[in-house]
Amino acid sequence: MTEPTQSKRFVQGAVVRGSTQHPGTTTDQRLLESRGPTDWVHTDPWRVLRIQAEFVDGFGTLAELGPATAVFGSARTKADHPFYAAAEQIAARLAQAGQAVITGGGPGIMEAANKGAAEAGGVSVGLGIELPFETGLNPYVNLGINFRYFFARKTMFVKYSQGFVVLPGGFGTLDELFEALTLVQTRKVTSFPVVLFGTAYWSGLLGWLRETALEQGTISGPDLEMFVVTDDVDEAVAAVVASPGPVAAERPE
Numbered sequence: 210m211t212e213p214t215q216s217k218r219f220v221q222g223a224v225v226r227g228s229t230q231h232p233g234t235t236t237d238q239r240l241l242e243s244r245g246p247t248d249w250v251h252t253d254p255w256r257v258l259r260i261q262a263e264f265v266d267g268f269g270t271l272a273e274l275g276p277a278t279a280v281f282g283s284a285r286t287k288a289d290h291p292f293y294a295a296a297e298q299i300a301a302r303l304a305q306a307g308q309a310v311i312t313g314g315g316p317g318i319m320e321a322a323n324k325g326a327a328e329a330g331g332v333s334v335g336l337g338i339e340l341p342f343e344t345g346l347n348p349y350v351n352l353g354i355n356f357r358y359f360f361a362r363k364t365m366f367v368k369y370s371q372g373f374v375v376l377p378g379g380f381g382t383l384d385e386l387f388e389a390l391t392l393v394q395t396r397k398v399t400s401f402p403v404v405l406f407g408t409a410y411w412s413g414l415l416g417w418l419r420e421t422a423l424e425q426g427t428i429s430g431p432d433l434e435m436f437v438v439t440d441d442v443d444e445a446v447a448a449v450v451a452s453p454g455p456v457a458a459e460r461p462e
């Protein structure tokens with residue numbers, strides 16, 4: 210009987226190959242030398258890995274953030290608008306209360322909130338999003354992550370904040386607001402305060418929710434109690450600072 214010789218073995222990561230199974234090159238050689246078709250970078254399996262990478266970067270960066278509140282509002286609000294000043298003040302108060310402030314990292318209300326947080330010495334988070342036109346993170350972000358995918362970015366807002374303060378805004382703001390309300394309504398999260406800042410701006414929407422949505426039974430009475438509506442900076446801050454965060458509703462495993 211012939212003794213197998215150790216020297217003829219080839220170790221390939223976790224795999225051990227005998228001489229007849231030798232691949233001829235090492236894995237590193239093939240990685241470094243390969244040049245071939247590149248269309249696979251535009252396929253869904255590759256996108257899945259990129260999506261995973263966004264979650265890895267987001268979770269890895271924000272896991273130790275501590276208490277935080279997300280502030281939303283129009284990307285178009287100018288620096289001389291009263292809502293810009295209000296967002297700046299809300300964020301400054303949140304920072305003074307030991308909270309990080311999370312925004313979409315863009316201009317308008319996002320910039321105001323990042324400015325308020327950063328200038329008050331707080332953590333000023335910007336979760337940027339790739340858009341067809343380049344806007345980039347505003348200069349007041351001191352902890353920023355850029356996302357390709359809206360849904361990965363939206364997970365970060367909810368996962369790492371203990372409440373939302375929503376200032377007047379358009380479709381983007383409404384999307385963020387209604388996502389939070391849907392998560393609370395469906396009990397995906399509990400203890401998640403949503404503050405609508407700017408009573409006059411929100412009154413039309415709230416009236417429609419009461420007089421049309423509630424009337425026609427598409428929402429219920431308690432759904433209308435999910436948010437605090439205010440023009441008062443202190444009230445807005447107090448509503449979120451007291452919250453323990455997006456506690457997942459209990460369910461049997």
Ligand SMILES: C/C(=C\CNc1ncnc2c1ncn2[C@@H]1O[C@H](COP(=O)(O)O)[C@@H](O)[C@H]1O)CO
Pocket residue numbers: 280281282283284285312313314315316319337338340344377378379380381382383385
């Ligand atoms: C349209 C303009 C800039 C776009 N830049 C944005 N950067 C980051 N996040 C954005 C941007 N635009 C929208 N968002 C997100 O939606 C919310 C604001 O949307 P709205 O439609 O303006 O209300 C905001 O909270 C972001 O998360 C201006 O030149």
